[in-house]
Amino acid sequence: EVQLVESGGGLVQPGGSLRLSCAASGFTVSSSYMNWVRQAPGKGLEWVSLIYGDGRTYYADSVKGRFTISRDNSKSTMYLQMDGLRPEDTAVYYCAREHTITYGDYGGYWFDPWGQGTLVTVSS
């Protein structure tokens, strides 16, 4: 069964750090597009970061320079190192595998599966 399980969330003070983990099973993380997506309380989904199979990484402008995405292929696990945390980073953080397909001049991307999410609260 293809599955993702996040861990590492919790309460942290502003300016602090936290590392989230996303353990994958049923597929190979090293050759997959893997993402972090967050959802602030009562708000919509917000993309955070992407790591390609070749190791290239991309970040939302709101977290660039503060968050770092990485993975450990031997552990089939992806990480999100979050530094300089702000109250506005408070959210449920989901990891998700991204798929892609090409139809001529058109492309398609989608997320499946998603993990169950882990809550990060930034507060003093």
Add this chain to the structure above:
Amino acid sequence: SSELTQDPAVSVALGQTVRITCQGDSFRSYYASWYQQKPGQAPVLVIYGKNNRPSGIPDRFSGSSSGNTASLTITGAQAEDEADYYCNSRDSRGNHVVFGGGTKLTVL
């Protein structure tokens, strides 16, 4: 701010058809994917690619696209379809992901 625009809320009578739309320049290059999210749960993929449903998603869900607008149609809405729906694509840069702001669907 999101580069994909959705109506915040839509309602539909039980058994009727509803269309949820998502506007953005992304759809001139990419197909949208759609997710259903119920309170306290992770999002679930319901439509991807040209118009594909994952295993286990009822065939009353379908997707389409025209110009800069992608649509999710539920034909014969059921009470269990009441949820938040999000569209998703890549942005014009191609390596950044965008989500719509979400549409809260109420089944009356």
